[in-house]
Amino acid sequence: MNTHYQFHFDDESYTANSAAKRALQLKDEINRASKLYYIDNTPELNDAEWDARMQELLKLEADFPELITADSPTQRVGAPPAEGFEEVVHPIPMLSLGNVFDEDGLRAWHKRALDFLELENAPMVCELKIDGLALAITYRNGVMERATTRGDGERGEDVTANVRTIKSVPLKLDSIKHSVPPLVEFRGEVFLPNSLFDQLNADRHAEGLTEYVNPRNAASGSLRQLDSSETAKRPLDIFVYALGYVEGIKEPSSHWNALETIKSWGGKTNPWTRKAATTEDAMKAINEAFMIRESIDYGIDGVVIKIDSIPLQKRLGAVGRDPRWAIAYKFPAEKAETTLKAIHVNVGRTGALTPWAELEPVMVGGVTVERATLHNKDEITRKDFREGDRVVVQRAGDVIPQVVSVSSKNKRSGDSTPYKFPNTCPSCGSNPTSSDGEATTRCINVSCPAQFERLLEHYASRGAIDIEGFGERVAQDLTRLGFVSTISDIYKLHERREELLKIDKMGETRIDNLLDAINASRQQPLSRLLFALGISGIGSESASWLSRRFRTLTGVRNATIEELIKIDGIGSIVANNIVNYFNVAKNLQLVDELIELGINPIDNRPESSTTHPANGLIFVVTGKLETMSRSEANNRIKSLGGKATGSVTGKTHYLVAGTNTGAKFDKAQRLGVQIINEMEFIAFMDEGTVPIQTE
Numbered sequence: 001m002n003t004h005y006q007f008h009f010d011d012e013s014y015t016a017n018s019a020a021k022r023a024l025q026l027k028d029e030i031n032r033a034s035k036l037y038y039i040d041n042t043p044e045l046n047d048a049e050w051d052a053r054m055q056e057l058l059k060l061e062a063d064f065p066e067l068i069t070a071d072s073p074t075q076r077v078g079a080p081p082a083e084g085f086e087e088v089v090h091p092i093p094m095l096s097l098g099n100v101f102d103e104d105g106l107r108a109w110h111k112r113a114l115d116f117l118e119l120e121n122a123p124m125v126c127e128l129k130i131d132g133l134a135l136a137i138t139y140r141n142g143v144m145e146r147a148t149t150r151g152d153g154e155r156g157e158d159v160t161a162n163v164r165t166i167k168s169v170p171l172k173l174d175s176i177k178h179s180v181p182p183l184v185e186f187r188g189e190v191f192l193p194n195s196l197f198d199q200l201n202a203d204r205h206a207e208g209l210t211e212y213v214n215p216r217n218a219a220s221g222s223l224r225q226l227d228s229s230e231t232a233k234r235p236l237d238i239f240v241y242a243l244g245y246v247e248g249i250k251e252p253s254s255h256w257n258a259l260e261t262i263k264s265w266g267g268k269t270n271p272w273t274r275k276a277a278t279t280e281d282a283m284k285a286i287n288e289a290f291m292i293r294e295s296i297d298y299g300i301d302g303v304v305i306k307i308d309s310i311p312l313q314k315r316l317g318a319v320g321r322d323p324r325w326a327i328a329y330k331f332p333a334e335k336a337e338t339t340l341k342a343i344h345v346n347v348g349r350t351g352a353l354t355p356w357a358e359l360e361p362v363m364v365g366g367v368t369v370e371r372a373t374l375h376n377k378d379e380i381t382r383k384d385f386r387e388g389d390r391v392v393v394q395r396a397g398d399v400i401p402q403v404v405s406v407s408s409k410n411k412r413s414g415d416s417t418p419y420k421f422p423n424t425c426p427s428c429g430s431n432p433t434s435s436d437g438e439a440t441t442r443c444i445n446v447s448c449p450a451q452f453e454r455l456l457e458h459y460a461s462r463g464a465i466d467i468e469g470f471g472e473r474v475a476q477d478l479t480r481l482g483f484v485s486t487i488s489d490i491y492k493l494h495e496r497r498e499e500l501l502k503i504d505k506m507g508e509t510r511i512d513n514l515l516d517a518i519n520a521s522r523q524q525p526l527s528r529l530l531f532a533l534g535i536s537g538i539g540s541e542s543a544s545w546l547s548r549r550f551r552t553l554t555g556v557r558n559a560t561i562e563e564l565i566k567i568d569g570i571g572s573i574v575a576n577n578i579v580n581y582f583n584v585a586k587n588l589q590l591v592d593e594l595i596e597l598g599i600n601p602i603d604n605r606p607e608s609s610t611t612h613p614a615n616g617l618i619f620v621v622t623g624k625l626e627t628m629s630r631s632e633a634n635n636r637i638k639s640l641g642g643k644a645t646g647s648v649t650g651k652t653h654y655l656v657a658g659t660n661t662g663a664k665f666d667k668a669q670r671l672g673v674q675i676i677n678e679m680e681f682i683a684f685m686d687e688g689t690v691p692i693q694t695e
């Protein structure tokens, strides 16, 4: 067969059949060339050769549109602008990671895992912690079907059209070495290379657009373009770090093997990955990563350490959202010195008066910092920060930059005086208070305009109800001009379109876009609405748990403290905040109004663990088990809604007996408590098979 490339441009003699054949050949050649270029770094075709094939394929697809398939490289150029992003529930939640900051922290984490498993050692794998955005990419029968952002871990946004434009994401998996399962999900981190970030910002500057703060921000902005042809212009890249949901294959035995398999399928994994038999090995790897971080073209903020064995990962499970089998070792924060130009006070959504520093712009860890938090009044007094001081500023990863101390080289002039914290709220002028045990000074005026503006801004923000175009300025204008004085007023704005048109700075198109965006946001799920209300301590993840447990706004409103603290991850402080929130007349009125206006989403997601037959039952585990440790068994029981206790009483439902049992076994027999063995216990937990009582 002639493998040399031949032009077929003027060939009009294609039949549907021969066109399909030729298209298939071209797709394979281009996909292969892309993989060699973008993933393996060993280009095979030159640009002209690549272009010629692409042009021919485009022409074929124009003539025979049925040849346009999801895995065609022509689909990387982007699709027409989308209306918005659809929400997708992750088949397996995308977990977050706990953090450690030093060797002791790392050792303690590893020891906890070993104790849990009752094992002497468990080897690990170390990977760079890329400062990007987590993504899940699903392949059905080897063809990329969908890409979803992490979102709140339970559900994210469908960004398929955009991810298709990322050249290092294979559109079709390679099955030469390992067969590709019917369904497989890659989990990876999308990022923008540092070198290209500067270029992107220079271009944006030239076009008069706002520049991005850092590469992570730019990656996020690029991934969330409604117009994917815009994303296609951004040089995003990816590293796949794990398999997510998989159907139809035996899972790899170790994380290391999983990475090898991903690589063989054509996924781009990070070349810097280290095995570590002990925490000492892991520390060596961490130090090595710290050294190379300046020389690589993407941001890393630490190293992720994972227990290598996948069966052990499964046994370890998660506490709340943090897996027990993985931890992030965070690199120390980056610091710089600059001048504190002025101290300002901001009024937050909950009335907190937060001081912040206006700084002489300074580069900290690759980002220009002009503002940094000063935390609270006490912090300023304790560290004696004064306007005009030389100060040390630090930032770590995503965290807001902070002023940590006055520089040792600081020299004060004679007229320098200690900073005086304002004794009135800068927004409403009322007297703020500091409650006991709380460092925060708060404005407690329920009608404080600044607080309401912040709440409105938060309500409409992207992670919350997500009303496009409803930012800080709009929130300010609508409140100050009297259009909105409570959240429910947002949904009455369409009745006042004529009046809104009279606001000279907005204009008809912007008003109509805003009204459309408000209307579109009415469909948001309950979890977002709960987060949007701004109840103290409720983040997007806890809002999701509340939603799943109580299903409706009324359900959450009527929840008791006892019910709330039963939710994994919700403690008594947050439970109290929720109950207190719904005890305030103004808030109850808001909920009623929202429901009346049709803002009353229902969460229909299937129940998770609460329907397991072990739910509500009391267990005692005694003796030595073969396949798991006692703490692991107790953990299984708790995760399914049961109660694991240490002593046998008349209320105990089951005694799970291993070998070498003692007094508990005797007591259970005496009290007539049902005794089950390990096999029965596993069947009960895994399959929900309730053990039969045999007398």
Ligand SMILES: [Zn+2]
Binding pocket: 347, 425, 426, 427, 428, 429, 430, 443, 444, 445, 448, 449, 450
């Ligand atoms: Zn105030």
